[in-house]
Amino acid sequence: MIDLTAGDRNQLQTAARDGVEGFEADEPRIVSISDIHGYLDAGRSALTTLGDHSDFDPIVETDDDGHLHWVGDDSYVLVVNGDLVDRGPENQGVIELVERLAREAPPGHVRVTLGNHEWGVLFPDLVRWEEWFSGQRTDADRRQLCSVVERGHIVAAYEGYNFTYAHAGLVADYEAKTVNDRLVDAVRELREAIGTPDDTDTQHRLVENSRQVLALGGQGGRGFGAGIVWLDFRFLTGTAPPQIVGHTRQDDPVQKGNVVCENVIRANESESGGEAVLVESPEELVSLERTPDGGVERRAFEVPERDDG
Numbered sequence: 329m330i331d332l333t334a335g336d337r338n339q340l341q342t343a344a345r346d347g348v349e350g351f352e353a354d355e356p357r358i359v360s361i362s363d364i365h366g367y368l369d370a371g372r373s374a375l376t377t378l379g380d381h382s383d384f385d386p387i388v389e390t391d392d393d394g395h396l397h398w399v400g401d402d403s404y405v406l407v408v409n410g411d412l413v414d415r416g417p418e419n420q421g422v423i424e425l426v427e428r429l430a431r432e433a434p435p436g437h438v439r440v441t442l443g444n445h446e447w448g449v450l451f452p453d454l455v456r457w458e459e460w461f462s463g464q465r466t467d468a469d470r471r472q473l474c475s476v477v478e479r480g481h482i483v484a485a486y487e488g489y490n491f492t493y494a495h496a497g498l499v500a501d502y503e504a505k506t507v508n509d510r511l512v513d514a515v516r517e518l519r520e521a522i523g524t525p526d527d528t529d530t531q532h533r534l535v536e537n538s539r540q541v542l543a544l545g546g547q548g549g550r551g552f553g554a555g556i557v558w559l560d561f562r563f564l565t566g567t568a569p570p571q572i573v574g575h576t577r578q579d580d581p582v583q584k585g586n587v588v589c590e591n592v593i594r595a596n597e598s599e600s601g602g603e604a605v606l607v608e609s610p611e612e613l614v615s616l617e618r619t620p621d622g623g624v625e626r627r628a629f630e631v632p633e634r635d636d637g
Contacts, residue, residue, distance in 0.1 A: 330412070330423055330440070330476060340480035344436035346504040347487025348405055351436070356402060358488050358608040359387055362409035362495065362574025363443070363591040366416025366461065368425065370593045372396055374603040375406075377616035381624040384607070384616070388429065396425060398432035406433070407486055409574045410443025410495030410557065415594065419461040430481070440482045442511065443495040444549070444557045444575065447542065449473050450518060451535060453528045454544065467523040474519035477511060484511045484541050484556050488572070489610045490631045496550075496559040496575040497587060498540065499568045507541050507556055514538045550575075561589045570632045572606060572613075581606060581615045586632045588613065 343350030348358060359378065364371040375396060379386030387400040400406070408426055413419040430438040448455050448462040449470055457463030465473075476482050485494040485504040492504060514534045521530035535542045538555070545554025554560070561576035566585020574591040581590045581604055588606065596602025601620040606613060613629045
């Protein structure tokens with residue numbers, strides 16, 4: 329379903345898997361986008377905001393056929409913060425875009441966090457999404473997704489400079505390496521059960537036993553007890569660890585205390601403008617937001633102090 333191996337089948341080194349400090353290059357900027365949900369044109373528009381703003385070099389360029397290609401060298405890391413698919417009309421196109429950028433970028437410079445809709449590919453019997461792209465994947469697709477997670481190309485969380493990237497986030501402190509290791513352990517076990525009589529029971533057991541990472545939570549998902557791919561933004565208090573999340577739809581990127589939510593594509597899909605990316609450097613976090621006339625507006629967010637003790 330998603331193959332982000334950047335031209336090889338090797339496992340990404342743990343340091344590069346888990347955070348930006350795993351790179352030897354000097355402090356690449358982190359560009360993040362979440363919840364593209366099959367809206368390919370909006371995703372492309374968001375990613376090209378960098379080249380359309382005078383303060384930034386482009387991370388991608390558009391060829392004559394309208395396809396985006398990586399031009400960011402090693403000066404950028406792109407974090408696709410979950411939910412590539414479902415809802416929109418061009419799910420496969422979004423996957424192919426992210427795969428292409430992963431092949432063209434230096435290894436590890438395109439990172440994908442597991443969204444609840446990618447989670448739905450792994451655990452289909454818990455949500456029954458047959459009408460959506462994620463719910464129509466084969467057992468072979470599910471095994472492939474497990475293998476990509478095992479090799480470190482899709483993660484539960486990614487450490488930035490001042491924020492941790494996760495699709496939905498958590499209220500309590502956590503380390504990217506810990507939740508990523510737990511996700512890998514779960515998909516290794518799941519991969520062996522896919523297509524066997526133990527498949528459904530294994531899905532239920534793994535989600536129950538890896539609640540911090542995989543749990544749906546109450547209220548049919550998103551509520552109390554939800555894990556890092558499911559928790560609704562309204563349950564993330566302002567004192568939660570500094571995080572950049574998607575998952576919960578917003579009209580504009582919004583900050584609540586230490587947490588910034590960047591899920592804006594669906595809310596703006598019916599009108600011109602509104603799609604956005606976040607750009608993090610060691611010193612700042614800004615959004616680049618497409619305006620209705622096609623321009624780009626830059627907006628700064630507060631960078632909280634991290635407690636690394």
